[in-house]
Amino acid sequence: MLIFALIYTLIMSFTMIGFGLIFIKNPPKEINSTLGYRTKMSSKNNDTWSFAHRYAGKVWLLSGGVNAILFIIVLNIFKNSSVFESIVNTITSIQIGILLLVIPFTEIALKKTFDKDGKRKF
Template sequence: MGFWIFMLIMDLLLPFTMIGFGRYFIKKAPKEINSVFGYRTSMSMKNKDTWEFAHKYCGKVWYVCGMVMLPITVIFMLLVIGKNEDCVGSIGASCIIKSVDVEI
């Protein structure tokens, strides 16, 4: 049961991170255009207007994707509760890999 809890926590990190950064970017973009933090593309960094629009749009996408991934991850992990560690590890790893695929 301890391994299942560990895998559940690890699997939920990505959806919660996407929800958190999505809400943050919807409310406010980083103040200055920079190459360290934020949604950095050549188009988003052209001027302040495109920088703010890109963050608002990206924030909405990340928020929605995180909200969709959250219940899906929980459902898949509930399906393997009480199973052996190999099964839990395989399903947990699949959830993480699919979450990263959705993000990219």
């Protein structure tokens, strides 16, 4: 079970780190309905599209790195514990939550940076 938990944790973490780097360095060039961070606000124009991808990428990059380090430590501390399975389930739930939290964080950042029409606030 420890090996599975470690592999799962690393896959989740490296997925966040990988997409974070892609979104920061090479976000989708054009607004589309199939690939990328797609919300009503992020799709207003190229500026909001680019901003949303870079911001979401930074959130995923940071959270993926922290996630990997913290959860590997926690898994190793509790590997022989009777509550190990519960710990793994909790970690899985937290990882999914972190993965999804990029949406409200990015939307808040978009609303702080742009008006409702997608023009930058000064």
